[in-house]
Amino acid sequence: MKKAIILIATAITLFLVASITLSGCAVDQQSAVQSAVESALESVAAETTAVAAETAAAETTAAVETGAYDYYELLRASAIKNEAYPDAPAAGQTLAFTNIMGGITFCEAVWKNVQDQWVLAGGDPASLYYADNQYDATIGLKNADIMLAKNPNVLINFQFDSKVNSIISIKFGQANIPIIAVDVPTPGAPFMGVNNFKVAYLAGEEAIKRVEDMGGIDKIDNIILMQMPAAGEVLMLRSEGFYQAFVDKYGAEVIDPKTVRADGGAGEAEQANKSMTDVLATIPNAKNCVLTSINAQTMSGIISAIQTAGRWDPEKWIVITQGADETANQQIVDGLVKASIAYFPERYGEYLVPASVALMKGEVVPPFMYVENVVISMDNMKDYYPEMLTK
Amino acid sequence: MAEIKAAEVSQKKKSVLNNTAILFLILVAMFGIFSYIGRPWFFSRLNIIPMINNLSFIGIVAAVLTMVMISGEIDFSVGGNIGLTACLTAVLLERGLPGWLVVIIALAAGAAMGAFNGMLVTVIGVNSIMATIGTMFIWRGIGYTLTNGESMLAMNPVIDFIGRGFIFKVIPFPIVLLVIIFVLTYVIMNHSKWGRRIYAIGANPLASYLSGINVKRVKFIGFLLCGITASLGGLILTSLSAVGMPQHGQGLELVIVSSIILGGTVLGGGKGQILGTLAGVLILSILYNFLTIMNVYYFYIQIVQGSVLIIVVSTYEIGQAMKRRRM
Numbered sequence: 001m002k003k004a005i006i007l008i009a010t011a012i013t014l015f016l017v018a019s020i021t022l023s024g025c026a027v028d029q030q031s032a033v034q035s036a037v038e039s040a041l042e043s044v045a046a047e048t049t050a051v052a053a054e055t056a057a058a059e060t061t062a063a064v065e066t067g068a069y070d071y072y073e074l075l076r077a078s079a080i081k082n083e084a085y086p087d088a089p090a091a092g093q094t095l096a097f098t099n100i101m102g103g104i105t106f107c108e109a110v111w112k113n114v115q116d117q118w119v120l121a122g123g124d125p126a127s128l129y130y131a132d133n134q135y136d137a138t139i140g141l142k143n144a145d146i147m148l149a150k151n152p153n154v155l156i157n158f159q160f161d162s163k164v165n166s167i168i169s170i171k172f173g174q175a176n177i178p179i180i181a182v183d184v185p186t187p188g189a190p191f192m193g194v195n196n197f198k199v200a201y202l203a204g205e206e207a208i209k210r211v212e213d214m215g216g217i218d219k220i221d222n223i224i225l226m227q228m229p230a231a232g233e234v235l236m237l238r239s240e241g242f243y244q245a246f247v248d249k250y251g252a253e254v255i256d257p258k259t260v261r262a263d264g265g266a267g268e269a270e271q272a273n274k275s276m277t278d279v280l281a282t283i284p285n286a287k288n289c290v291l292t293s294i295n296a297q298t299m300s301g302i303i304s305a306i307q308t309a310g311r312w313d314p315e316k317w318i319v320i321t322q323g324a325d326e327t328a329n330q331q332i333v334d335g336l337v338k339a340s341i342a343y344f345p346e347r348y349g350e351y352l353v354p355a356s357v358a359l360m361k362g363e364v365v366p367p368f369m370y371v372e373n374v375v376i377s378m379d380n381m382k383d384y385y386p387e388m389l390t391k
Numbered sequence: 392m393a394e395i396k397a398a399e400v401s402q403k404k405k406s407v408l409n410n411t412a413i414l415f416l417i418l419v420a421m422f423g424i425f426s427y428i429g430r431p432w433f434f435s436r437l438n439i440i441p442m443i444n445n446l447s448f449i450g451i452v453a454a455v456l457t458m459v460m461i462s463g464e465i466d467f468s469v470g471g472n473i474g475l476t477a478c479l480t481a482v483l484l485e486r487g488l489p490g491w492l493v494v495i496i497a498l499a500a501g502a503a504m505g506a507f508n509g510m511l512v513t514v515i516g517v518n519s520i521m522a523t524i525g526t527m528f529i530w531r532g533i534g535y536t537l538t539n540g541e542s543m544l545a546m547n548p549v550i551d552f553i554g555r556g557f558i559f560k561v562i563p564f565p566i567v568l569l570v571i572i573f574v575l576t577y578v579i580m581n582h583s584k585w586g587r588r589i590y591a592i593g594a595n596p597l598a599s600y601l602s603g604i605n606v607k608r609v610k611f612i613g614f615l616l617c618g619i620t621a622s623l624g625g626l627i628l629t630s631l632s633a634v635g636m637p638q639h640g641q642g643l644e645l646v647i648v649s650s651i652i653l654g655g656t657v658l659g660g661g662k663g664q665i666l667g668t669l670a671g672v673l674i675l676s677i678l679y680n681f682l683t684i685m686n687v688y689y690f691y692i693q694i695v696q697g698s699v700l701i702i703v704v705s706t707y708e709i710g711q712a713m714k715r716r717r718m
Contacts, residue, residue, distance in 0.1 A: 103690065129686060131683050137632055141445065145441035145445060146442075146683050148437065148441070149435060149438035150684065151437070161634065163543070163544050164634050166634075167633040229539065229540040233541075263540060
């Protein structure tokens with residue numbers, strides 16, 4: 001028995017040592033996040049291009065010249081006006097939608113708009129298949145297989161890991177079922193969603209305005225980026241663009257010493273709360289801070305951590321969030337968040353359903369369909385979400 | 392004393408066999424009803440084969456974990472083991488190691504993880520719930536460290552075959568592995584001295600010890616095998632997704648333990664059946680598959696799955712209470 005124990009202990013030690021060595025001793029969370037950031041910046045060109053690498057190069061030039069997107073644009077015109085699409089083109093067709101995570105305000109808004117637009121397109125609600133990926137790649141794969149069994153005409157794939165999307169792309173490719181990727185790229189599929197770098201840069205510019213109002217960058221102790229490395233390189237840009245806006249304005253030599261990057265978890269409040277508690281412990285003297293995170297849910301947990309630590313002061317924390325969904329807008333109304341970048345998830349269907357129907361009809365759709373973005377704050381809340389002011 | 396124990400174990404096995412038969416009847420009924428309501432999609436090759444393929448890694452781990460649970464212990468680290476194996480596989484492939492060597496290292500790592508759990512429980516005497524919850528965090532943490540929290544592509548002909556290969560161009564390889572593991576564990580538990588020892592230890596470890604069974608050794612080997620099969624599960628999942636990521640297997644420990652309990656294995660040990668576990672895994676997977684096919688929201692799927700678990704386990708308990716009253 002003793003020999004066995006020694007043997008096992010040796011094996012475990014070797015295993016642990018090998019694991020740590022293989023990882024390059026990247027035990028520190030900060031360095032892990034940093035590494036992910038570097039990886040993100042290095043690979044962004046390739047990653048983004050991979051969204052529709054094969055189709056984009058061939059189609060974009062020719063399509064624009066010959067007006068190949070005319071049918072898509074025609075349907076989109078009806079979608080934007082919230083009118084029935086001409087000739088009910090979705091009648092008799094089937095569409096599958098796998099949602100990234102049901103129950104999240106943003107995702108629910110996307111799903112609702114897809115349903116509404118599907119009906120406007122003349123689709124039967126029973127022919128619109130739905131599955132919830134629950135932010136879990138394993139479930140995402142399982143759902144993709146179930147959708148494949150239902151043999152839809154098109155799949156709208158909203159799944160959080162771009163690399164797992166490769167296998168989904170292969171399976172659907174073999175079955176000749178076109179895919180439209182939402183927010184996270186799927187190789188070979190048209191992409192619809194957010195230009196993550198652009199929205200982060202917009203958020204950064206908005207934060208800079210408020211920094212200037214406060215007296216300039218010298219007054220700021222820290223710029224905190226609560227990130228989500230687990231979701232891949234593209235989503236990392238949602239905070240790195242924020243950082244870049246500051247660097248472009250003030251220079252890296254000023255910004256780098258003030259910047260704190262942390263892994264804010266998998267997009268939900270609880271993990272972000274814990275992570276922010278740790279961040280606060282590392283910057284005990286910080287009072288005037290700029291803060292951003294990947295969505296409003298994580299920001300709820302982050303702000304709660306600051307409040308619990310007794311360090312919350314709305315005058316000293318410049319908080320800018322992403323998404324401008326109901327949660328984010330409520331945070332603005334409550335004075336917790338200065339601004340949020342709107343992606344209008346309640347309008348995603350206006351892109352997704354026309355594109356899906358166009359694909360069903362064998363028409364070409366643009367390889368990239370980026371949503372419009374607006375900075376939402378108390379100054380323009382009444383223009384975009386007046387209902388928030390009467391709640 | 393030993394004879395009485397053997398008789399008790401035999402009696403328990405008989406009653407569990409009855410429960411297993413009932414479970415399989417439920418399964419068949421569900422299958423029939425779902426095939427009718429869910430037509431034309433549910434009962435189609437396009438649905439059934441991928442569904443079994445997708446439950447293969449859960450079933451493989453559940454089969455061996457059933458042995459551990461019947462011996463009166465539990466292993467909550469299987470999900471973490473799956474995650475770490477997935478990450479290790481992806482990292483090693485990226486370093487250019489051949490696929491066959493990666494498989495051997497991954498299984499060896501699984502054996503080391505299982506042995507570590509076994510050592511904590513049998514040598515140091517840590518409660519298996521606490522020990523394996525602790526190692527669950529450690530394994531997943533190492534997985535995050537290995538990959539810097541990112542997902543990594545893990546494509547290689549050998550790895551691809553484990554989750555996506557076919558035998559005779561028809562039978563998916565994970566299903567073959569699933570069948571082999573279940574047959575092996577069934578034979579061990581029902582037709583070997585080893586299996587009888589596991590039941591005896593679970594029913595009464597002290598009596599087993601006094602009757603000459605090396606309790607620690609039996610439990611240790613259970614954990615060891617559990618670690619290896621969890622790694623095998625990790626390899627299958629990596630292959631199915633073509634990706635190694637630390638989130639792989641997150642929360643699976645609860646799904647696996649639920650399936651085992653649904654199959655009639657009790658947390659205290661001494662009672663359970665491998666076939667019951669197979670039925671439990673199939674019931675939960677079929678339920679999820681059918682409800683998703685029927686466009687049911689995940690919130691409701693959770694309610695249904697939880698309710699099924701409670702109803703079945705309550706039925707067992709009520710049945711047992713009625714039997715005791717009759718005696």
